[in-house]
Amino acid sequence: MKSGAWAAVGFACAAAVAPARTAAAQVAANLDLGFTDVRYDGFLPSSAASVSPMFQLQGSRVALTTRGTILRFESGRRSMLVGFAGSYFFPSLGRLQIELTGNAGASRYADFASFSHILTGPRFHLTGDRQGVWIGSTIGTTSFGAGNRAVTSFATGAWAERLGATWLLNATTTKVGDTSFVDVLGATHYEAGRVTLDGSLGSRNRSQGGGHGVYGEVSGAVAFGSWLSLVLAGGRYPTDPTRGSVSGRYLGLSMRITALPRRTAAARTARQFGFTGHGSTSADDPPAATAEMVHCDCVGGILVIYAGNATVVEVSGDFTDWDPMSLGPGDLPGTWRVATQLAPGTYRFNVRLDGKEWFVPAGVTRLKDEFGGEVGVLVVP
Amino acid sequence: MRQARWLIALGLTATLPRLGAAQDPRLERRLDSATLVALTPVLDSARAADLPLEPLVQRALEGAIKHAGAARIVAAVRLLATELGQARTALGPGSTSAELVAGASALRAGARATDLAQFRRRRGAGVTVPLAAVTDLVTSGVPPDSAVAAVLALVALARDDQIVDFRRAVERDIALGAPPAAAAAVRVNAAVREFSQNTPGNQPRKP
Numbered sequence: 001m002k003s004g005a006w007a008a009v010g011f012a013c014a015a016a017v018a019p020a021r022t023a024a025a026q027v028a029a030n031l032d033l034g035f036t037d038v039r040y041d042g043f044l045p046s047s048a049a050s051v052s053p054m055f056q057l058q059g060s061r062v063a064l065t066t067r068g069t070i071l072r073f074e075s076g077r078r079s080m081l082v083g084f085a086g087s088y089f090f091p092s093l094g095r096l097q098i099e100l101t102g103n104a105g106a107s108r109y110a111d112f113a114s115f116s117h118i119l120t121g122p123r124f125h126l127t128g129d130r131q132g133v134w135i136g137s138t139i140g141t142t143s144f145g146a147g148n149r150a151v152t153s154f155a156t157g158a159w160a161e162r163l164g165a166t167w168l169l170n171a172t173t174t175k176v177g178d179t180s181f182v183d184v185l186g187a188t189h190y191e192a193g194r195v196t197l198d199g200s201l202g203s204r205n206r207s208q209g210g211g212h213g214v215y216g217e218v219s220g221a222v223a224f225g226s227w228l229s230l231v232l233a234g235g236r237y238p239t240d241p242t243r244g245s246v247s248g249r250y251l252g253l254s255m256r257i258t259a260l261p262r263r264t265a266a267a268r269t270a271r272q273f274g275f276t277g278h279g280s281t282s283a284d285d286p287p288a289a290t291a292e293m294v295h296c297d298c299v300g301g302i303l304v305i306y307a308g309n310a311t312v313v314e315v316s317g318d319f320t321d322w323d324p325m326s327l328g329p330g331d332l333p334g335t336w337r338v339a340t341q342l343a344p345g346t347y348r349f350n351v352r353l354d355g356k357e358w359f360v361p362a363g364v365t366r367l368k369d370e371f372g373g374e375v376g377v378l379v380v381p
Numbered sequence: 382m383r384q385a386r387w388l389i390a391l392g393l394t395a396t397l398p399r400l401g402a403a404q405d406p407r408l409e410r411r412l413d414s415a416t417l418v419a420l421t422p423v424l425d426s427a428r429a430a431d432l433p434l435e436p437l438v439q440r441a442l443e444g445a446i447k448h449a450g451a452a453r454i455v456a457a458v459r460l461l462a463t464e465l466g467q468a469r470t471a472l473g474p475g476s477t478s479a480e481l482v483a484g485a486s487a488l489r490a491g492a493r494a495t496d497l498a499q500f501r502r503r504r505g506a507g508v509t510v511p512l513a514a515v516t517d518l519v520t521s522g523v524p525p526d527s528a529v530a531a532v533l534a535l536v537a538l539a540r541d542d543q544i545v546d547f548r549r550a551v552e553r554d555i556a557l558g559a560p561p562a563a564a565a566a567v568r569v570n571a572a573v574r575e576f577s578q579n580t581p582g583n584q585p586r587k588p
Contacts, residue, residue, distance in 0.1 A: 089557065089558075090558065091557070091558025091559075094559070094563065094567075095567075097557065097558075316446055318436075318439045318443075321407055321439070321442055322411075322439065322442035322443050322445065322446045323446075324446075344479070344509070344510075344541075345479040345482075345509060346479060346482055346483050346486070346509060346513045348439070348443065358446070358447065365516065365517045365520050366520070367486075367516075367520060369443065369447070369457075370440075370444070370449075370453065370456065370457035370460065371443070371444050371447040371449040371453055371454075371457065372447075372449070372453075373447060375443070377486070377513070377516070377517075379509075379510055379513040379514070379517070379545060381510050381540075381541035381542045381544070381545050
């Protein structure tokens with residue numbers, strides 16, 4: 001799963017610095033439940049039940065991801081792994097963006113093998129419209145029992161959006177104590193409708209104590225509605241002396257329960273734009289409500305309000321003659337939609353949650369109105 | 382008899398403002414009588430100038446739901462009427478109500494009347510979204526002249542949805558720390574290149 005981790009890092013980089021159309025979550029939470037057939041090098045094959053929660057938050061400058069995996073093997077032994085990754089993006093200098101990364105985690109197998117690590121380092125991105133390159137370094141420490149080993153790594157990579165997919169290529173040289181190796185990895189990520197495909201292929205070279213060879217992973221996910229997906233994944237991954245995993249092969253089938261669905265472009269963009277919305281104290285606090293125009297099989301569009309914590313959502317604007325209109329539930333949990341389609345044009349409106357004061361949701365242009373408050377302006381192309 | 386005529390005339394005079402405002406039942410239902418009386422001459426003037434009344438009515442209704450006082454509502458409607466008139470002068474007499482509203486917002490954001498006229502010349506019909514994009518960019522911190530220049534560069538090449546995408550890209554760059562004017566300039570250069578390549582006249586043709 002090492003290559004998957006590197007691919008995830010790469011795609012996170014691409015998502016963070018790419019234009020708004022790149023798939024990146026605002027807030028997302030998943031729980032994967034499944035069965036895996038694993039063949040660790042040096043061990044007999046075994047089946048395992050797996051539980052993997054994941055939570056991801058992306059603010060205008062901060063991205064946080066935490067994920068964990070618990071495996072229960074046929075022998076009754078358990079393996080646990082938890083990791084936290086965070087990034088802070090400094091204000092860009094033209095096309096240059098500087099990211100400060102942090103990574104910490106721990107793993108434990110049965111009662112006798114436990115690892116922990118903490119890493120940090122800068123990464124420098126040079127981004128274009130649909131491609132980018134980066135270079136970065138990491139320093140830190142990993143511990144196995146009582147012994148600590150220094151970790152240093154240097155990485156460089158490039159990503160691009162081509163043929164409807166995101167492509168990634170990177171090279172990383174890593175030194176963990178006396179162990180050192182160079183990984184070269186290519187990966188791709190593709191989304192089309194209900195299907196998401198990921199693939200990676202890498203090789204470990206110039207290794208001293210880290211193993212050699214080619215490795216790669218493939219995974220496919222098919223969504224059944226907004227909160228349930230079926231995920232099939234398999235492949236081979238190399239030893240990770242930082243996180244304490246031995247190389248092996250696996251094939252797993254899991255059910256992914258999406259507790260917080262990913263939000264689509266406008267809502268995500270609104271978050272990244274720093275529209276704090278009602279009740280927010282900073283750009284990194286989630287807005288209480290976000291507005292988004294969604295396409296329909298009609299001229300114009302449908303206004304959808306994301307307000308997960310509200311029980312009553314009302315909208316008032318040019319399209320309601322400024323009469324409060326209660327919204328009905330949308331297709332996704334926490335969404336509310338205006339029943340009428342909006343013809344192309346510009347509209348002024350405000351939103352009210354649970355009968356409180358009117359405000360401007362995130363995701364639309366916020367203007368001062370002539371009445372001492374603010375009004376949202378929505379453009380329907 | 383003369384006294385009766387005067388009484389009738391006075392009665393008509395007293396009810397005229399109310400009748401004028403009452404022509405739109407939404408206003409009568411939502412505004413108090415003092416606001417209605419004060420608003421009627423503004424609406425009548427707009428009607429006489431052949432300006433669209435619906436945006437003015439909506440602005441008054443917005444003030445009502447926000448519990449604004451009569452003076453504030455009337456001032457807001459009067460200001461909008463003035464801006465709609467300026468927008469129509471710049472965009473031309475055949476402009477739609479939506480175009481005038483977008484033009485009024487752009488003017489308020491800092492665009493000049495001559496800028497609006499350029500949008501009309503380059504785009505022809507359908508300048509609502511480009512003008513709204515100017516307002517959005519200015520709201521995001523792009524200087525008005527830069528915002529106008531950026532959208533003007535795209536207006537003949539890009540569809541409305543592409544202009545919306547352009548605006549979002551600029552806003553995202555700004556959120557990531559780019560200076561607003563630089564973000565607009567970088568994005569517009571890229572967009573012009575992309576849209577120019579996609580223009581049918583620039584695509585390879587069969588012999």
